[in-house]
Amino acid sequence: MKYLSLLLICFPVLLSAQGINIAVSEKAKINFSGMIQTQFNYSLDDRVDITGKHHTGSEHFSRNSFSVKRARLQLNAVISDRINAVMLVNFGDFTGNPQNKVLENAYIKYSVNDYVNFQFGQFRPQFGQEDNYPVDFVRSIDYSNQYYLFGSNSWQSFQIGVSYFGEIKDIAVPIKYAIGVYNGNNRNQIGDNDDGKIVPARLVFGLTKSTQFGVSGGAGRNMGQKIWAYGADLDYKKKLNERWDVEFSSEYKQGINSVAFFAQEDPVIPVNMYAMRGIYLLPNLSYSFKNTRLKKLEFAFRYEYLDADFKQDGNSRQSYIPMLSASFAEAYAIRVQLGYLMDKYERNVPNTTQYDTNRIVCQVQARF
Template sequence: MKKFCFFLLICFSLNCYLAKAQQIDRTSVKDSLTNYSAYKRKLTFAGVLQTRYLLSLNKDVDISGKNFDGTLSKGISNTFMIRRARVMVKGDINDHFSANILANLADFSSDPTNKVLENAYIRYSLNKYFHVQAGQFRPFFGIEDAISVDIIRTLDFSNQYYAFGKNGWQSFQTGLSVFGNIIPDGKLRYFAGVYNGNNKNKPSDDNNTKNYYGRLEADLLKNVTVGVNAGSGSMAASGVGKAYGADASAKIPLSKKFDLLLMTEFKTGANFLAYNADKQPVRPDLSEYQMRGFYFFPTLRYNHESKRLRAIEFSCRYEYFDENYKVQSNPRQTFIPNVSLIFADDFYAAIQCGVAIDRFKNQIPLTTAYNNSLGYVQLQIRF
């Protein structure tokens, strides 16, 4: 905690220096203000609704990917479902302070314990070099955290995103973070934070050790961004573990109508859940319980730009993920070919269809570690 406070002090001092060096254009209206309490105050609402139809394409495998004995039971092989029904409220108190609340109402369809509330934070923005937020939010620990939570370009986020989220490395966590530009043109950015690391909607931390993370992000070329991440943390009585990652994204114009979008990421980190679940009398050290994953996500976008159909995207994400590659390795490979018809700019209305194909090195009957293919059609609306 002392190291983080020291880092925060350095960022604030650097920010003050840059703010003095930078010439700021002030309008006559702003210069005449004597009370900034309600300057630029506003309240905005937004959200996303995502519905889908799922169909298992394998015999004796249900929609969750779990194998079942067809002679003893009958699994659910197809269903309609609401995946996300998010509502976001953002309140700008003035030009420096704001609050953000995001809730997923779809979680009420199952046990809502420790669900529903996702974002709940207060942000202070001094200028483009220094922002600080406190509450529940997604730590910037990978490229998928930098993407808006209401833009899903395929069936879902990556397998590694959800596994790292369950282990407290990313997804929604409670704590404090700072971020901003390092240089004036914004081509080099920093992110850092400290948080509990025991996931969302918990009344308090589950130990006295906090999680720390840092990320540097740079625009190396036009439309090419790379990032590196590092983190340290724990969960319950697991001890302290580490996590690292690197990612890159690019947008390559191929012609007036076609763009190629590329995204790739690699991450490795401690699997606290596997370590804590191992009840053998003598178990290996935490450093032996490690996750490791990589994915490549190319998307060919055709900018149709008609009055109704704005674009068509063709993609196929490939992912390799091993949830415990040192102690009990069983790599999972996932292929998701997908077609998206976009009827409103910026994914405000889209229909998507595709197949999620999972292949495991070792199939385990009567579990989700079993080869399966899941067909889907989903409609998502942002508002």
């Protein structure tokens, strides 16, 4: 009890010496925000459902459906001038299997200055340009197929770990940098499933006011297997005049597909033979209106090539997605999108999602 009493007396003094206010929770500024995305999907192919799966049997399936894709709520607590905490949940995951889902962001950010920043918890690693913006700002109908494949292999999407990042602005070529250490077994896990960790890193160079070039690379261990990935991307934004804007994004990535390796019951081929790679191009042209309810019209066209197992018997997938988008408030607060999704596989595999598909997607989004 003597030591406990001493600790209770000294603890506030120690916190005060570190410049931390004990009553900080009473002074925290808490902001709530949210986003809802609803969709209508329609398959143009008689034997393909809304998920892109082909059917040859007599089972019932849906070729058109309404759905709630995302229903997000975010809390951002500014605790001090250096510390803030963020939580982001997606209630849309409850419509399916919520296991290891729902919770997306849950992290604490500590910022010293532009050069020194830390994050602890669950968040998206910096491993590509798609990690830099939330899905409600995506120029296409969704993130790329590449993003989800590399996310399932723990390089992107939401991961648990710690990162250090910053930016050097006052030089000829500004640089953003980030490096982190993560469990490597994806989000919402009680703990790591092995002692292996992944270490992704990223550099972004501001070549001009309009052009950014990024490079990413990482290595690690998963269940005793060495894994790695790398990529490069180019982003161009230009305001042509007060009405017209043009953007162009492109990205290439390659790495070890450890998910495919561990999916084998008794793998005899080494893990480095399970390799994935992909590239996408995404031009976007927008026209802004003044003094009208319609704020902006955009036309985007994403082309993507992806092969999840190109060193062996891969089945490459090419996607073509033209899309028209109308915004009725600033910053996509109200947005309506109409997209045509065309997937073409190197070879069709009946009764799977590896089958040529043609689908129409209408998406309505509200941010608040």
